Amino acid sequence: MPEIAEYDVVILGAGINGCGTFRDLALQGLRVLLLERGDFCQGASAASSRLMHGGLKYLETGEFRLVKESLTERNMLLATAPHYVHPLECVVPVRSVWGGIMGSAARFLGLKAKLNDRGWLITALGLRLYDLYGRALKAMPDHRMLGRNGLRRLLPDMSAALSGAGIYYEGQLSHAERLGLELVLDAEAANPAARAVNHVELTGVSGDVLTWRDAAGRLSQARARVVINAGGAWIDAVNARLGIPSRLMGGSRGSHLIVDHPALLKALDGRMIYFGTPDGRVNLIYPFMGKVLVGATDIAQADPDAAVCTADEQAYLCAAVAEVFPDLPIRADHVVHRFCGVRPLPRADGPVGAVTRDHSIASLTLPGTTVPVHCLIGGKWTTFRAFAEVATDRVLADLGRTRRITTRGLAIGGGRDFPRDGQARREYVGKLALMGGITPARAEALLSRYGTRALAFCATLRGRSETMLTEAPDHSVEEIRHLAATEKVGGLDDIIHRRTLIGLLGGDSPALRAELASVLEGAPERRESA
Numbered sequence: 001m002p003e004i005a006e007y008d009v010v011i012l013g014a015g016i017n018g019c020g021t022f023r024d025l026a027l028q029g030l031r032v033l034l035l036e037r038g039d040f041c042q043g044a045s046a047a048s049s050r051l052m053h054g055g056l057k058y059l060e061t062g063e064f065r066l067v068k069e070s071l072t073e074r075n076m077l078l079a080t081a082p083h084y085v086h087p088l089e090c091v092v093p094v095r096s097v098w099g100g101i102m103g104s105a106a107r108f109l110g111l112k113a114k115l116n117d118r119g120w121l122i123t124a125l126g127l128r129l130y131d132l133y134g135r136a137l138k139a140m141p142d143h144r145m146l147g148r149n150g151l152r153r154l155l156p157d158m159s160a161a162l163s164g165a166g167i168y169y170e171g172q173l174s175h176a177e178r179l180g181l182e183l184v185l186d187a188e189a190a191n192p193a194a195r196a197v198n199h200v201e202l203t204g205v206s207g208d209v210l211t212w213r214d215a216a217g218r219l220s221q222a223r224a225r226v227v228i229n230a231g232g233a234w235i236d237a238v239n240a241r242l243g244i245p246s247r248l249m250g251g252s253r254g255s256h257l258i259v260d261h262p263a264l265l266k267a268l269d270g271r272m273i274y275f276g277t278p279d280g281r282v283n284l285i286y287p288f289m290g291k292v293l294v295g296a297t298d299i300a301q302a303d304p305d306a307a308v309c310t311a312d313e314q315a316y317l318c319a320a321v322a323e324v325f326p327d328l329p330i331r332a333d334h335v336v337h338r339f340c341g342v343r344p345l346p347r348a349d350g351p352v353g354a355v356t357r358d359h360s361i362a363s364l365t366l367p368g369t370t371v372p373v374h375c376l377i378g379g380k381w382t383t384f385r386a387f388a389e390v391a392t393d394r395v396l397a398d399l400g401r402t403r404r405i406t407t408r409g410l411a412i413g414g415g416r417d418f419p420r421d422g423q424a425r426r427e428y429v430g431k432l433a434l435m436g437g438i439t440p441a442r443a444e445a446l447l448s449r450y451g452t453r454a455l456a457f458c459a460t461l462r463g464r465s466e467t468m469l470t471e472a473p474d475h476s477v478e479e480i481r482h483l484a485a486t487e488k489v490g491g492l493d494d495i496i497h498r499r500t501l502i503g504l505l506g507g508d509s510p511a512l513r514a515e516l517a518s519v520l521e522g523a524p525e526r527r528e529s530a
């Protein structure tokens with residue numbers, strides 16, 4: 001058997017919770033290993049609605065702690081990840097003045113109630129509370145309410161049946177999967193004793209020693225003083241591999257559509273519509289990189305590996321949008337991509353929609369040892385840093401260590417030194433263009449895509465002209481090779497769906513795969529990190 005490497009902490013699962021905790025633990029100077037069976041952020045973390053949000057609907061269930069934490073984290077992310085988290089103006093349409101008051105009161109008291117109308121008053125009250133809870137690190141304007149005429153002027157294509165709207169702001173996360181990866185790369189750069197490996201299979205455990213197999217079939221072993229199970233919806237399955245029977249999780253499937261619909265995109269005019277539907281749910285629709293993102297369903301899902309976006313879900317989402325934009329129907333041929341994931345929710349009775357989205361840790365023990373196994377349950381993309389902080393503090397207590405550094409306010413990846421205003425941005429684009437020998441337009445595209453990490457890529461060009469791909473003409477051969485060499489790429493799927501947005505925007509095709517395969521054939525060998 002291979003030599004046994006010694007680690008303070010082994011984390012299993014590299015969704016956003018695993019990646020965030022890896023960064024925090026690495027910054028504390030611990031020896032930490034992150035093992036992911038697929039790619040970084042390929043599970044629920046790739047399937048979210050891509051909002052950094054407080055969770056307006058959690059006010060209805062009285063989860064004020066969660067809302068306050070989420071709003072503070074959202075505001076912080078606008079500053080720490082300005083390359084990928086952008087302010088988004090949101091519209092909550094209303095159909096009446098008084099609607100929803102009884103239902104909201106019932107939900108607040110923990111009683112079951114369907115809320116198929118959230119009226120003007122209840123919306124105004126909710127948004128006022130949202131403003132109050134979002135005061136820490138405040139980065140965006142307070143809400144405002146519009147009457148029927150105001151809404152008509154703002155969004156003339158919305159249904160005439162709507163009697164007004166609340167306007168407020170959230171954060172929109174453009175490159176979710178890249179943000180997770182950047183946490184990993186930051187951690188490895190800060191601590192040489194931190195190591196993250198994707199595309200591995202945990203094959204067994206013996207006492208405090210874990211064994212895994214990498215993509216090339218090589219076996220490795222590590223001894224852990226603490227294990228973190230960040231397997232998301234797969235937490236019980238990961239526990240089973242560790243020899244621990246558990247029934248902690250109860251997942252909920254959520255599906256989204258990416259729609260190529262220029263008229264709908266124009267009608268949205270840069271805004272998200274966050275709207276209630278007659279079935280009592282809340283759905284959303286907003287512009288995403290020249291397309292439109294529509295989501296999301298919420299359906300109990302026992303086996304996370306079996307989750308797919310069904311034709312029924314697509315029909316449901318299209319019908320929901322028709323409630324607010326009746327003259328701009330989404331047809332099947334508008335849909336260029338569908339994606340789906342399983343929210344890692346704690347096991348609970350009752351409808352999945354009512355299960356808390358707050359995070360918690362269940363602490364178990366590796367069989368026959370005293371090694372703690374901390375299972376990171378639930379949470380949101382928005383609150384990953386706060387959750388990682390709680391998990392890290394738990395581990396530090398286990399190891400009798402104290403915190404060296406906080407992650408509060410710490411810039412992430414290409415968000416470091418990111419230009420903050422128009423003038424600074426123009427100067428940065430000029431610097432990139434000069435360094436790479438590229439046009440300002442191309443430099444601007446790279447800055448939007450990679451933040452200040454674009455500088456390292458431009459340095460590799462050194463005036464060599466780029467060859468643009470035929471099948472994805474806004475990406476170059478050199479860019480793809482750079483990603484493959486510096487960003488732990490394990491295969492074409494990683495590039496198409498997680499290092500770039502090509503797949504998400506509907507660009508995956510056999511022709512693209514053939515072109516990328518030939519581009520990567522002659523590429524230099526993969527380096528472990530940038």
Ligand SMILES: Cc1cc2nc3c(=O)[nH]c(=O)nc-3n(C[C@H](O)[C@H](O)[C@H](O)COP(=O)(O)OP(=O)(O)OC[C@H]3O[C@@H](n4cnc5c(N)ncnc54)[C@H](O)[C@@H]3O)c2cc1C
Binds near residue numbers: 038052202237343
């Ligand atoms: C439809 C939907 C919409 C959402 N919208 C939002 C939103 O707009 N804003 C927001 O803040 N949050 C949102 N969320 C919630 C958020 O996405 C999740 O809470 C978060 O991504 C969970 O991260 P995680 O790391 O716990 O799980 P995951 O991202 O699922 O990560 C778990 C990882 O464990 C890995 N794994 C599994 N088994 C093993 C094994 N044996 N060995 C090693 N690794 C293993 C998996 O491959 C996976 O990568 C949404 C979620 C969904 C599904």
